[in-house]
Amino acid sequence: MNGTKSFLEEEINLSKFQLFSNLSPEELIHLNIEGTYLVYTRNETVYLEGSRLKGFYLVLRGILNVYKTGRNGEEQNLRFAKCGEIIGYHSIICQEPENCSVRAIEESVLCHIPYSTVMRLLQYNRQFSGRILQIACEELNETNKRLTSIAQKKAKENLAEILLVLKQKFDPDDANVLQIPLSREELASTTGNGKETVIRILSEFRRDKLIEIKKGRIKLLDIPKIKVIASL
Amino acid sequence: MNGTKSFLEEEINLSKFQLFSNLSPEELIHLNIEGTYLVYTRNETVYLEGSRLKGFYLVLRGILNVYKTGRNGEEQNLRFAKCGEIIGYHSIICQEPENCSVRAIEESVLCHIPYSTVMRLLQYNRQFSGRILQIACEELNETNKRLTSIAQKKAKENLAEILLVLKQKFDPDDANVLQIPLSREELASTTGNGKETVIRILSEFRRDKLIEIKKGRIKLLDIPKIKVIASL
DNA sequence: CGAACTGTTGAGAGGCTTCAAGCCTAGTGG
DNA sequence: CCACTAGGCTTGAAGCCTCTCAACAGTTCG
Numbered sequence: 102m103n104g105t106k107s108f109l110e111e112e113i114n115l116s117k118f119q120l121f122s123n124l125s126p127e128e129l130i131h132l133n134i135e136g137t138y139l140v141y142t143r144n145e146t147v148y149l150e151g152s153r154l155k156g157f158y159l160v161l162r163g164i165l166n167v168y169k170t171g172r173n174g175e176e177q178n179l180r181f182a183k184c185g186e187i188i189g190y191h192s193i194i195c196q197e198p199e200n201c202s203v204r205a206i207e208e209s210v211l212c213h214i215p216y217s218t219v220m221r222l223l224q225y226n227r228q229f230s231g232r233i234l235q236i237a238c239e240e241l242n243e244t245n246k247r248l249t250s251i252a253q254k255k256a257k258e259n260l261a262e263i264l265l266v267l268k269q270k271f272d273p274d275d276a277n278v279l280q281i282p283l284s285r286e287e288l289a290s291t292t293g294n295g296k297e298t299v300i301r302i303l304s305e306f307r308r309d310k311l312i313e314i315k316k317g318r319i320k321l322l323d324i325p326k327i328k329v330i331a332s333l
Numbered sequence: 334m335n336g337t338k339s340f341l342e343e344e345i346n347l348s349k350f351q352l353f354s355n356l357s358p359e360e361l362i363h364l365n366i367e368g369t370y371l372v373y374t375r376n377e378t379v380y381l382e383g384s385r386l387k388g389f390y391l392v393l394r395g396i397l398n399v400y401k402t403g404r405n406g407e408e409q410n411l412r413f414a415k416c417g418e419i420i421g422y423h424s425i426i427c428q429e430p431e432n433c434s435v436r437a438i439e440e441s442v443l444c445h446i447p448y449s450t451v452m453r454l455l456q457y458n459r460q461f462s463g464r465i466l467q468i469a470c471e472e473l474n475e476t477n478k479r480l481t482s483i484a485q486k487k488a489k490e491n492l493a494e495i496l497l498v499l500k501q502k503f504d505p506d507d508a509n510v511l512q513i514p515l516s517r518e519e520l521a522s523t524t525g526n527g528k529e530t531v532i533r534i535l536s537e538f539r540r541d542k543l544i545e546i547k548k549g550r551i552k553l554l555d556i557p558k559i560k561v562i563a564s565l
Numbered sequence: 566c567g568a569a570c571t572g573t574t575g576a577g578a579g580g581c582t583t584c585a586a587g588c589c590t591a592g593t594g595g
Numbered sequence: 596c597c598a599c600t601a602g603g604c605t606t607g608a609a610g611c612c613t614c615t616c617a618a619c620a621g622t623t624c625g
Contacts, residue, residue: 169477169481171485172485172490172564177480177481177484177485179481190470191470191473191474194466194467194470195474197474200477200478223463224459227462230459230462230463230466231462233466234426234455234462234466237466237469237473238422238423238426238427238469240473241423241469241472241473241476242427242429242432244473244476244477245401245411245432245476246401246432248409248411248476248479248480249401249403249409249411250403251480251483251484252403252409252483252525253403253407253409254403254404255580255581256580256581284603284604285603285604285605286603293483293484293485294582295581295582295583296604297581297582297604297606298581298582300604300605300606301605301606304605487612488612516572517571517572517573518572526613527613527614527615529573529613529615530612530613530614532572533613567624567625568623568624568625569622569623569625570621570622570623570624571621571622571623572619572620572622573620573621574619574620575616575617576615576617577614577615577616578613578615578616579612579613579614579615580611580612580613580614581610581611581612581613582609582611582612583609583611584607584608584609584610585608585609586605586606586607587605587606587607588603588604588605588606589602589604590602590603591600591602592600592601592602593598593600593601594597594598594600595597595598595599
């Protein structure tokens with residue numbers, strides 16, 4: 102992990118993020134002074150479960166894997182965070198050690214916002230605290246949906262669903278190519294299956310011309326059929 | 334569903350709930366005027382997924398099953414709500430239709446707090462909005478933990494874990510008897526397994542003197558061993 | 566008392582995991 | 596530049612776990 106403010110100065114205009122769009126000029130100045138910018142390379146860990154964070158992070162660029170470590174130290178993906186999303190805020194709000202770990206999936210740039218700054222904003226800026234509350238509730242809705250799918254769906258249905266979820270989140274050009282470089286193992290940790298199971302199903306999807314894999318990126322060829330398989 | 338304010342007048346002192354403990358006398362008066370009290374009998378539905386709620390609910394008495402309907406209309410329990418907890422607040426905060434359903438597991442009394450009241454409190458009472466935020470984050474932590482267990486653990490481990498979670502939440506006297514009348518099917522919908530699987534594991538636990546079942550209530554006899562099975 | 570529902574047990578099938586071996590690819594060092 | 600190596604990817608086979616179907620016992624309630 103390394104990074105200096107000047108290096109990134111240009112690309113950073115925190116007020117363009119919805120979360121900070123309602124800050125007063127003064128609050129923005131403070132935010133810019135107090136926030137620090139960090140670069141993480143692929144597979145680099147941002148923090149581990151159990152850490153006591155000194156603030157939260159805003160994702161400026163890249164994609165991160167938010168996961169828990171479960172049985173036998175096996176990773177379970179909880180969500181992927183991308184530009185504009187925040188991570189590590191539970192820890193701050195609940196005043197508890199973090200309950201999940203975060204690792205960069207591709208080179209990522211984060212902005213660390215220290216505890217005191219967050220607290221000041223939460224206290225004095227209603228729009229900000231309201232937005233955080235909304236973010237938490239949205240995340241909760243997502244997680245509830247995932248939990249239900251993982252608990253009830255078969256591996257194939259579940260994987261098909263995940264592909265659609267990833268498309269929605271990581272296909273900005275709408276070219277049906279998932280712009281997220283996931284290993285088979287990471288994909289498996291997302292669906293809650295073994296690596297081999299995921300590989301077999303992907304092979305099957307490929308054979309049936311539902312998807313295509315080029316340079317590690319998955320392209321969805323037949324979304325209607327994938328939706329049927331996902332039972333959506 | 335039926336209930337009148339006078340019927341319950343006595344037992345209701347909303348300010349005793351932590352969520353409302355920081356309300357001004359004026360806010361409390363409004364809350365008392367605007368809140369309505371509702372009684373639900375066992376298995377009665379409070380609301381269904383997709384509803385547009387006109388407020389949220391505080392549980393005054395009883396236990397509720399918060400669940401989603403998944404594959405083939407099968408229920409997936411997300412959590413159980415008891416006295417002092419709130420339900421239906423995502424809907425209000427995200428301004429979206431509710432994403433889960435709620436049903437009374439035993440006779441329950443709820444206080445419905447209308448949208449306008451919630452919004453006023455969220456806007457003007459920082460302690461209140463902060464507390465809601467904290468509740469959301471705690472729920473998120475719980476759900477993340479559940480998701481990981483459901484995805485990774487075997488039925489037996491998972492069921493053992495659920496028993497311990499239920500003990501923590503529904504054993505106020507610390508007598509190791511779970512004061513929550515769950516059907517086998519409801520228990521199965523919590524662990525994400527079939528009913529028969531749960532029954533078999535419970536039988537095994539009973540045979541091994543880990544638990545005892547009397548009048549539908551589960552008593553935990555050997556918590557250390559249950560913890561070992563749960564891999565905790 | 567019978568009906569309807571919940572709980573229990575058995576048997577069989579199928580899905581998923583696990584182990585194992587070989588392939589492919591990217592990156593390294595000679 | 597090429598051979599080599601490490602790590603990810605792929606496929607096969609075996610076995611276990613869980614689901615599903617089915618029959619029956621027990622319980623509750625009108």
